[in-house]
Amino acid sequence: MYTKKWVLETTRYLCDLGFFEDYCNLPDEELIEIIIFLRRTSPEKRDYYSSLAPDRLLSLDEVNYQAPIDPSTDNKLFDEEKDYQILELDTKRVICGYTDHLYGDDWPPYKFEDFVKLLEELSKISRGNFIPNEIVESGEEQISFKLKYCNFVPVYCSFVPNGPPDDPFILAGDINPTLLGTGYQFEYLDCGDPILLMLLSEDEKRKLIQDRGWKFLPDYWMFDPTEISPYMQLRRNLQLHPIE
DSSP: OOOHHHHHHHHHHHHHTTOSTTTTTSOHHHHHHHHHHHHHSOHHHHHHHHHSOHHHHHHSHHHHTSOOOOTTTSTTSOOTTOTHHHHTTOTTTOEEEOHHHHOOSOOOOOOHHHHHHHHHHHHHTTTTSOEEEEEEEEETTEEEEEEEOTTSOOEEEEEOOSSOTTOHHHHHHHHGGGGGGGTEEEEEEEOSSSEEEEEEEHHHHHHHHHHHOOOEEOTTGGGOTTTSOHHHHHHHHHHOOOOO
């Protein structure tokens, strides 16, 4: 169960941490209207609607004429025990993944172009802290790029991906060492299923743990030998390389 008050308070809390940046200055009623609409929208369409300016989004008929929130009849829309259900609606800050779709015995083959797309996905949610440029294939399954931090001098990075070209979660672990100087890291929020990927400072992460009781996973958490197939263990042993 949930209440309208809970939806608003949880969203405002996340706004204070920099989430839903485009909506944080909206009046309460408009903010709730957008959050409810995004929750009712399929994940495939959510990214498009999130790309619209707030006034444009609020002008759409599908937003204006949506059914009003009624927790007594629409009680499966949110669950107060699962406050991450609001967080995952911020597609500009969060990548949502389901483990049963990501991991199996057969990984797709290495493909440079797909890794470039993954790097762009991570850049999108990085709050300007991970902006790779001049991305090239510099060796056998090796990728190099120039990295521009916010207010930092560009540096050159080179690494061998540890995962398949359709998995931003493993790639985020590969990238994290390059971000140590920024004070931010890609973090994995353990919701059971899904797993949510976002960029946080250590203070933000600590606050979410203290205030919300959230649990975060370490880099390469998916390589736990007690939970993965022998094939994936082999991939890990063969592919783990530090970023130079």
